[in-house]
Structures are given as structure tokens and as C-alpha cells.
Amino acid sequence: MLDTRPAPHASxxxxxxxxxxxRERSFAADELIVSKTDPRGxxxxxxxxxxxxxxxxxxxxxxxxxxLVRHPEMPRAVFKLLWDTLAAKQEIFAYINNLASDGDHYxxxxxxxxxxxxxxxxxGYHSSRRKPSAAAIxxxxxxxxQLLAEERRHSGARAAAEASSRxxxxxxxxxxxxxxxxxxxxITREEH
Ligand SMILES: Cc1cc2nc3c(=O)[nH]c(=O)nc-3n(C[C@H](O)[C@H](O)[C@H](O)COP(=O)(O)O)c2cc1C
Numbered sequence: 279m280l281d282t283r284p285a286p287h288a289s290x291x292x293x294x295x296x297x298x299x300x301r302e303r304s305f306a307a308d309e310l311i312v313s314k315t316d317p318r319g320x321x322x323x324x325x326x327x328x329x330x331x332x333x334x335x336x337x338x339x340x341x342x343x344x345x346l347v348r349h350p351e352m353p354r355a356v357f358k359l360l361w362d363t364l365a366a367k368q369e370i371f372a373y374i375n376n377l378a379s380d381g382d383h384y385x386x387x388x389x390x391x392x393x394x395x396x397x398x399x400x401x402g403y404h405s406s407r408r409k410p411s412a413a414a415i416x417x418x419x420x421x422x423x424q425l426l427a428e429e430r431r432h433s434g435a436r437a438a439a440e441a442s443s444r445x446x447x448x449x450x451x452x453x454x455x456x457x458x459x460x461x462x463x464x465i466t467r468e469e470h
Contacts, residue, residue: 293342298350299381304409305331311386311407314393317400319344319361333379349377353425354435355442359457360390364403367392371461373410373418385415387465411468418464421449 305311311331314323324332324339332339332347339346352375363370369391376384386407395401428445429438450460 293346296377296379296381298377298383301382303331303378303382303384305384307409309409313339313344313405315344315403315405317402319403321346322402331378331384332376333382338379347376347378349375349383351375351422351426353422353442353446354429354439355425355446356422358439358443359446364390364392364400367394367400371458371465373414373461373464374407375422385410387414387468414464414468421446424449 305327309327310325311328312323312325313321313328316322321339321342321344324334324336329336329339334346356372356374360370360372369389372388372390374386374388376386378384387410388405388407390403390405392400393402393404425442425445429442432438432441446457450457453460455463
């Protein structure tokens with residue numbers, strides 16, 4: 279499958295690599311981490327909770343591609359699915375492990391939606407994220423670890439994404455579930 283994600287405006291070349299500390303940080307169950315992007319995934323808005331949890335100032339995130347908070351252990355297949363779904367003008371729920379500016383990580387349950395203008399064209403995307411339960415993270419982690427291991431067997435980014443997307447499809451087929459069914463089977467067991 280083609281990578282439908284458009285290239286971001288801003289270059290990430292100048293950004294220093296952040297080494298993960300392995301420390302997890304969290305946020306309150308009644309808080310929402312919110313950001314908006316343009317159609318290319320460049321951040322145009324971030325709320326105070328986003329800034330506090332990710333450890334960035336507003337001027338450090340505005341104009342940056344959203345992979346600013348990408349954790350190196352997140353499988354590419356998840357982002358491919360996210361962008362393919364958004365390209366089809368559909369919304370998606372996904373569990374995502376994010377990297378804060380100091381290398382700590384924080385898991386979120388993200389709901390990402392396309393925003394359309396009056397003519398139906400996508401003018402940007404909106405993501406609101408809440409804190410997932412520990413049980414949900416435990417369910418998702420081994421699946422992501424399997425996808426990541428598959429990706430590491432391939433050298434090119436595209437080949438890696440395709441291979442792990444295939445594996446994700448196979449894992450879901452084994453359980454006779456669609457991605458939506460898989461995610462909802464976890465979401466419905468979230469403790470509130
Ligand atoms: C509205 C929106 C929100 C996003 N939020 C995140 C996020 O919280 N964490 C993340 O790693 N990627 C997020 N992404 C996906 C990134 O744009 C990017 O595809 C991902 O980090 C993979 O980066 P890479 O292609 O450099 O591997 C978001 C994209 C959109 C459109």
C-alpha cells in the first residue's frame with residue numbers, strides 16, 4: 279500500500295534526538311491532551327495539558343511536524359493506519375506511546391478526526407487524548423512489540439511499515455477482528 283501521509287512542511291533535521299529514559303509519566307483521568315494540525319500533520323494548536331505533559335513551550339511545538347512527540351518504539355504500522363484512515367476522511371482511535379521533551383514517555387488513547395471546510399475539503403486534523411487504563415496498555419504493548427520486531431527486520435522505512443501493517447492484518451485476521459473491533463474491545467474495558 280502507498281504511504282498516504284503527506285510530507286510535512288517543516289524539516290525535522292535540526293531536531294536533536296531525544297533518548298528515552300524508560301520513565302513513564304501520566305496525567306489525570308479528567309484531563310484531555312489536545313492538538314490540531316494542518317493537512318500535512320504540522321501542529322497548529324496545542325492545549326496547556328499537551329504542553330505540560332510533553333514538556334514543551336507553545337512556541338516549540340507550533341509549526342513542528344507532529345512526530346515531535348514520536349516514541350522510537352511505536353510501530354510504523356499504527357501511524358500508517360492513522361494516516362490511511364484520515365486520508366479516507368474517517369476518524370480513528372489509537373493507543374499511542376509518546377515521548378516527552380526530557381525522554382519520559384506517556385501513553386494516550388487518541389481520537390483523531392479530520393476537520394472539513396464548507397466545500398468538504400480537509401482543512402486539518404484534531405486529536406484529543408485521554409489517559410488509558412493500565413490494563414489497556416498491557417493489552418496493546420505486546421502487539422506493538424511484535425509489530426516493532428517485524429519492522430526491525432527491514433531496513434527501509436516503507437518496507438518496515440508495509441511488513442508490520444501486514445502482520446497487524448494477520449494478527450487481526452487470526453482473531454477474526456477488524457482494527458475497530460480490536461480497539462473497541464480494549465476501550466470498552468477501560469476502567470473509569
Ligand atoms: C492530529 C494528529 C495528531 C497526531 N498525534 C500524534 C501523537 O500524539 N504522537 C505521535 O507519535 N504521532 C502523532 N501523529 C502522527 C505523526 O504525524 C507521525 O505520523 C508519527 O509521529 C510518525 O512519525 P514518522 O513518520 O516520523 O515515523 C499525529 C498526527 C495527526 C494528524
